[in-house]
Amino acid sequence: MNQEFSNIAFSGFMKHNGGLEFREISKSNYEYKTTIEEFHLNLSGITHGGFIVSVLDTGMGTAAHRVLGQGIKAATISLDVKFISPSRAGDTLVGSAKVLKKTRSLVFMQGEIRCGKQIIATAEGIWKVL
Numbered sequence: 001m002n003q004e005f006s007n008i009a010f011s012g013f014m015k016h017n018g019g020l021e022f023r024e025i026s027k028s029n030y031e032y033k034t035t036i037e038e039f040h041l042n043l044s045g046i047t048h049g050g051f052i053v054s055v056l057d058t059g060m061g062t063a064a065h066r067v068l069g070q071g072i073k074a075a076t077i078s079l080d081v082k083f084i085s086p087s088r089a090g091d092t093l094v095g096s097a098k099v100l101k102k103t104r105s106l107v108f109m110q111g112e113i114r115c116g117k118q119i120i121a122t123a124e125g126i127w128k129v130l
Contacts, residue, residue, distance in 0.1 A: 014058050017051060022062050028099040030066065032059035036091045046086035047093075047120075053081050055095060056111050056123045063097035064107040064127040074107060074127040084119045091115045105129050 006022060014020050018040070022032045034055055042048040057076055064074045087093060095113040102108075107127040113120040 014054070017054060020055065020058050020062075022059065024066060027067065030059070030063040030097040031094060032062065032097070033092060033094045036087055036089050036093065038089050041089060046088055047091070049081075049083060052083065052087075052113065052121050053079070055093065055113060056081060056121065057125075059095045060097040060109050060111045060123065060125055061127060063099060064109060067099050067102055067107060068129060073130040075130055077106075077126050077128045079123060079125040081121055081123045083121050085115075087115050087120050093120060 004023060018034055018037055020032050020034050022030065024030055032055070036047050040047050040051045057079055060079075061074070061076055065072070068074060093113050093115055095111060097109055097111045100108040100110055105128065107129070109125050109127065111123040111125070113122075
């Protein structure tokens with residue numbers, strides 16, 4: 001499958017945070033990316049953890065919606081994030097989302113964000129089918 005990235009999150013909350021590009025690698029693996037801007041930084045000069053969580057939630061949530069199919073919605077009910085390394089303005093972050101299991105009512109996922117070969121954060125989450 002491995003298609004080009006498309007701009008999927010330039011509305012709502014992510015519109016105000018610089019947007020997010022997304023692509024499907026396979027039916028259970030997805031990638032998303034964004035570039036860190038100055039307004040994403042905290043007072044220490046590194047990317048704010050809340051932004052990292054938002055990117056993970058949006059990327060993994062988009063993957064959950066894609067695997068569920070057209071018109072089926074889901075909401076995050078659990079998202080456990082581990083912060084590994086910092087990132088800074090100008091860095092391009094590439095995230096991955098892997099669907100571990102899909103049931104009638106839940107989608108279980110793993111994700112991570114990298115900057116080059118450096119892991120920035122990892123996550124595990126559960127999405128509830130609405």
